Amino acid sequence: MSLDIGAAIRASRKLRKLTQAELGDRAGVTRQAVAALEGNQGHLSTMFALLEHAPINFKGMTSGAAVGEKLALARQATRLSLAAVARTAGVSINTVRNLERNRGSVGPLIKVAGIVAPRLRAGPAPIETGKVWRTVAGRPNRARDPNDYYATPAPIVRLLLDHEEFDRKSSILEPCVGKARVIEAVLRSTGFACITCSDIAASGSEQRDFFDISDCYDVVLTNPPFRRHVDWIIHAKRIARHKIALLLPLNYLSGSDRHDRIWTDKEFPLAKVLILNRGISFLGDPFAERLEATQLYCAWYIWDRAHKGPPAIHWIDNHAIMERQAA
Structure with a gap:
C-alpha cells in the first residue's frame, strides 16, 4: 500500500469530529481545498495549515522537522541524486528540490516519497491526553x-x-x-x-x-x-x-x-x-x-x-x- 496522506488527514478530521467545512474554517482554507487534500491533491502550504488542526503522523522514514526535511534525509541516506529521483518520479529536478524545502504539491510529494522512502506511511495522530x-x-x-x-x-x-x-x-x-x-x-x-x-x-x-x-x-x-x-x-x-x-x-x-x-x-x-x-x-x-x-x-x-x-x-x-x- 502506498503513502496516502489524504486518507490520513480524513481519518484525523473524523477522529476530531470535524466536517470538511469546519476544518477549513479553522485552517483558513475553503472546504474545496480540504476535499482536494483528502484526495491527495493541492498545495503543501494547505496541507501544513490543515495539519495544525487535524494532525497526522509519518512512520517509516528518518525523522526531520517537516515532511520536506524527511524526504531530503531519506534521499541522502539512499545516495540518490536529485536528478535520479526526479527522473524516476517523472517530475523536474526543481520539483524535488522544492519538495525538500516544503514547497510544491501533495501529488508529486507522494511520488517522490515512494522512491526515497517506500515504507513511509501516514496515519491520524491520536487526540492527546495528559498522562498525569x-x-x-x-x-x-x-x-x-x-x-x-x-x-x-x-x-x-x-x-x-x-x-x-x-x-x-x-x-x-x-x-x-x-x-x-x-x-x-x-x-x-x-x-x-x-x-x-x-x-x-x-x-x-x-x-x-x-x-x-x-x-x-x-x-x-x-x-x-x-x-x-x-x-x-x-x-x-x-x-x-x-x-x-x-x-x-x-x-x-x-x-x-x-x-x-x-x-x-x-x-x-x-x-x-x-x-x-x-x-x-x-x-x-x-x-x-x-x-x-x-x-x-x-x-x-x-x-x-x-x-x-x-x-x-x-x-x-x-x-x-x-x-x-x-x-
Whole structure:
C-alpha cells in the first residue's frame, strides 16, 4: 500500500469530529481545498495549515522537522541524486528540490516519497491526553476521572439562575448529568420541566457521547469536561437554538486559539460572562450549602444567538456560600 496522506488527514478530521467545512474554517482554507487534500491533491502550504488542526503522523522514514526535511534525509541516506529521483518520479529536478524545502504539491510529494522512502506511511495522530492529571484543587491525582467528571456544586447552579433569565418552558439539554445529577435537580426544583439528560458514562438510554447528539434544544446548560472545552463549545453551537451556559475556568477568556475559534464568532456570540469572585472546589458534597475555597476561579459563560455587540461582564459575589475559615 502506498503513502496516502489524504486518507490520513480524513481519518484525523473524523477522529476530531470535524466536517470538511469546519476544518477549513479553522485552517483558513475553503472546504474545496480540504476535499482536494483528502484526495491527495493541492498545495503543501494547505496541507501544513490543515495539519495544525487535524494532525497526522509519518512512520517509516528518518525523522526531520517537516515532511520536506524527511524526504531530503531519506534521499541522502539512499545516495540518490536529485536528478535520479526526479527522473524516476517523472517530475523536474526543481520539483524535488522544492519538495525538500516544503514547497510544491501533495501529488508529486507522494511520488517522490515512494522512491526515497517506500515504507513511509501516514496515519491520524491520536487526540492527546495528559498522562498525569491534577485535581481541581491542585493536588496530583493519577486516578483523575477519565471523563473529567466533577459534580457541579448546587449553589453555583442557583447563582446562575439568579443572574441569568431562562424561559421555564425551554427545552434544556444537560449532556454531563453525572451520577449526582445536580444541575437537573436544581433546574427541576426551580420550575424547569423539559430537561433532557445524558452522559457518556451513564447507562441505558441516557448513555450518549455529546458529540453524537444531533437533536436540537433551546438551551444547552452544563459543566463540561475542561480538557475538551473548545470542541464542546463548537458542538453546542450546532445543537442549541437560543442559549448556551457553560461553567468554565475564568482564564479561558485568554488564548489565541480560543480567540480565533470561539470569542470572535458573531453568529452565536458570547453574550455574558458571570464571574464568581471566589475560587471554588468541585471535590466536596455537591449539594452542600457551603463550598471549600480554592484558587480555581470560574465563570458562567453565556452564549445567546440573538445577542448583538460585545459581551457583558458581571461579577457574582459568592462569598456567602463559601466555608468560613477557622480562626
